[in-house]
Amino acid sequence: MKCLLIASESAEVLFYWTDPEFRQNVQDQYGASQEEGQRPPAFEDSLNTLFAPIIISCSTMVDRLGDSYACFTTENQHNYVLHQFDECLYIAVNGDGQECEDDLRRKIYVMKKMIEVLFGMVNLSSNLLRKELRPQDTEQRTGLWKHLQGLLETYSRLRENDQSFLVEAVERLIHPTLCEQCIEFLERRLLPALNSSSERNGEEVLHSFILVHTKLLAFYSSRNTSTLSPSDLLALIVMTQSMYPSNTDQEDPGPEVQPPPEACSHCTTPPIDATYCSDVESVSVSGLEMFYTPQPSPTNRSSSGSGTSCGMAEDSLITLEVSPPDPLAPTRVFLEVSLKDGLYPMMPHSMYCRPLWPGITLVLLTKIPNSSVAMSVYSYLEAFAKLEKRLSEGQEGPAAARGQPTVHDLRSKLDKFIKALGPCDIQVPYTLHHIEAIFYCSYAQWSCVCLASRLIPWCKSMKTQLCGVYKQCFLNGTTRGADAPQRLSPALQELAQAMVQEKLMDWKDFLLVKSKRNITMVSYPDFPGLVHFICVDRSSGQMIAPSLNITERSTSELGGGPLAQFIRGKVWGLVRTARQYLQKGYSTVTLRDGDFYFCYFLWFENETGYKLDEVDLPVLPDDSPPIGVLARDYYRKLLRYYSKTHAGEVVKCYELLTVHLGVIPTEYILQHCRQLASKLWEPSRNPLL
């Protein structure tokens, strides 16, 4: 019984997702009074009715006590976690014992992250965000919510099944030679070919990577480009998986299901969407469809925020037909960019996902032509936020005096900005000019203290206007209007796809198998009693772990089914526990739990591998953002915190989790851990294999 709800302060539902049990539960509570035909609107309404008292009480508590609800637990172990981001209240519920409080909080933060990636700086204006999340047009709303629901379900599925999403670090395919070849291919052939083409319509491919299921085969960023943060990369993998879900049941594709080579080139042309969502029989059977067994989870592949999904069939909203999105249209994503002059969050990019074969995807991230506007908007937003803070804090003379030059400075810059917007073909709202004029007018007259408080609302209004400009530039043009979409030309996209397909043709079967058996515990005969381990390099956001296959069909050395499932449960529990202690400042944890012995270590090294001294880690409150990377990068903060005492040194942070049999003496266990820690990240970056 699970649910996630986003509501505005006035208890308006901005987004919801529920699993069938929760829906059933709500319908049971309201079932008696509902008419059959009236279900679709009724569900949202009854959800609204049920949660409204909580939402309203939440804002009452904030207003009158300055405190708000963080979590409820009932006697039958239902968990409710609440978190407010600006004016949006997120509520996550679990009633089946599968998710603990931390999981729910993580889910909320991940949802928030996804919304940030999809809507960028519109997030900074609650008013605009509310309109974006709940479009007036029902069809549009249905499409958007389905898209978000798909992302959320994909994330939940990955977090439950994929170790890299458990620890929130990217897992690479361990095959040094092939990886090197692929990186070289991306660098020397693919990116030059794309970026020199005239069909790129002003876009520039910055990052490119190849995913095999969720694992990274190769990643290349063009020179002088900001690195892609681990958090953003994980979010993009979730989006890719949501568009082209890997079929988790389809383990170890045997030779009999492999498509003939000609089918592969064929498969690039028809929109993959058709193979997903329409009848398998009615579509041209190219042998490929064998891979595309419809998923129970939504196979949302919308690239425009108005996607469709066949997984949500039982949702009555499906009745509203949504036009299939153009598979070649890019997805607008807002990612963090770090430049020499600072960090710019939520900068617009276009993401192109090209499926090479089922399970193998090429992702291209491009810089769009007018992306510099975003940087300006961000600078102004920041400047206005600072000004507003200063105005509301220190309204004394000195503070105002300091503020004055900045404001004039701001003004001249803003003038330039508005002029610069002209050629960009963007309709600057009349109000922006209008408000700007009034703002400076009042500012010029500002001599007495009382005016400062009158300026604050104008600051806010300016910020909203800026967000509006941003929205118009980056959200409306390409992804909504769609009449003259800005994108790499379809031919260019297909060229890219064909190039990589050609390169990997001989490898694809190997890759699919390899992704399931990246490394296995059999490769560690020197560690008797070691059941499992996960090693994470937090500086690069990458992890290594033996595969833990848990589906019925596959067998690892742990055997299939129940035993592997049991170990999986233990590993997942260990990560959860380790995080709880890490949150409270403990960097080493060992536990004897039933027949197993668990270890967790976190440590710092410098670039040469010298182990650095421990420092007191920050002790965080219970409702702080979850420890992880995807939603909020805890480790980046930790590294920054640690670097303060190690100025001038490159600090690296590692984590090791091990599961041993309990009968192994502790000395040996610790020795194993030590060996693993030193071997796994040898300078070659190649682990034992």
Place this chain on the structure above:
Amino acid sequence: MAELMANSGRCTYFFLYDGTKVQGEGDPTREGICYFYPEQTPVDQQELLCGQLAGVGRCVSELSSSPVRVLRLRHSKFAIKMEDDFFWALGCAMDFPTVSMCDRLDQLIKLFCFYNGPVRQSYQTNSRETLALCWSRYLFYLQAGATELHHIFSCLRTIDSTHIDPLLLLKAALILQACQRCPLVLAGCILFRGRVVSTQMPPCLTVRVMAHETQTYNKDERLNGMSSSFPLSSAVTSTTVHLTLSELQDLRSTTVDRESRPHSTPSQGSRPRRTRLSRTLSDTPSTESTPDLEPEPPGRPMRLDAPLSPGLSRGAEQRDATPTNDPLLSPASPRFPEISPLTNQKGPRRGGQEEEDEEDGPLEKSRYYSFHSPDGNTSQTEFQGEAPPPTDASPLGNPPPAGRRAPEREGYPEGRAASGGSGGDILPGAGVKDRTVVPMTLYQHRVKGLLLALLVEPHLQRDTEAMEEVYHSSLASLNGLEAHLRTVAPGAPGLQGPYTFAHYDCVQNTLTTNVSGRAGGDQDHSFVRATSLLHTHFCNSDALQEAIIRSARTAVYATRSVAQETYFLQHGGALRNSGVPNHQDTAFTLPSKARHRLLKHGVSLL
């Protein structure tokens, strides 16, 4: 005692809100506030908290079809109890373990019910002001004194057994045994200056009995049928207390063989006897002398007391009043296998209690029979002797169908269910068993700082002979015990060493520690913090046996078994380490250090 570290264990808010008082739109929230702590909180803030929390609590419990247990805000958290339209909330600081917070709320409510009977009923019969006084006393009692560690484990405060001649503990145990020879005495405990010397009761009951003792202002208490005018001595008082059926049943069964029925897990087999018991109880007259709150149907035939008690007490009278000299005590001791002088906790045998039970159970029973049959105590043996091994198949023992519970609860509010005539028409299920309360009497005999508290059947008070017998049999020994205990230096600090430890006995609910609570040093603070995290972890995970957690400054080792939890921190030797796995890391030597060091505290981790 100025206890620096006790602060985070203090509750920030506590309130009881009666939802039935605020049902209409226009009803002001304050009508529903039965008690609010801190009492000086402005009324509008009281209303805000009560109204919002109770409202949200109801909303959530409807969504989940289950009452809310924990409600957390950003800066504080609340343990919640929702029952019969009552809404309790106990707020604590964020770093106080949630499990302990919930325990404390339960303790508080049970404590209230123990002395005042069911909440709804006591609010019908008493004014809010009177009961507010009770709540504030109990709240004060539960938070008073002890260190934060005591709050985390919500444990009993015991006398420091390491500084006391074990013979004194034995003597205390013998006094209790002697009192129990009167069949109307269920169980007792001996307290000295707010600490337990010896107890026969389960820890949850001992805590409640102690609440009364620790109230320094109990002089003016005349509430709820307390009568201090005893013919024997002004040192003896008695109070009506309320036990739930299951508690009572456990107490009664323990006089036979508590070992085979740990109080925490009432076995299926003990049920039939309870139904018999309730019939016996229903026959208990409760007219003038039982200061009972609820009117009971008069005119029920007496069956238990008249023939039984005098016979027994006469038998006892003939023996020496000093139990230690009593030759009969040695054969009697098997009858009281539950006697657990606190010295026991040191022995390794407590750890394996469960296993031992299996062997001891039948043996105790047979001894019991042979001990009792010469007394000709038919009525007594009837209901105790019928206590069957767990294989009994009496139809009355089966729990009722779930659907029947609710109406039963309404139909027979509280104590009525027990007195509802023949046991046949009531089939008490687990829920009813816990919520149905039976009035009993708490007999207290004070000798200066020493207190003998006995839970007795209400009609003991009318039975002058039995009363005198209990009084006289214990008087001399109590005086002696008091004189000895008084000479023991109070509050001698625990054995200090280059380490900090805490040893919690889950069975007796006691704590041994060398954290004094006064110093509150940095080490102690980090020890307490780690302990509260680990204790929470132990509570939430069944399979977890031991853990070592290490931060840059401290490493704490924790281990637990079914019966105990032990926490250990080694001082000194700055843990300069990189945190990388290293078998030479001092943190990993903690288990062996703990094993050695704690032996001299009587803690065996082997």
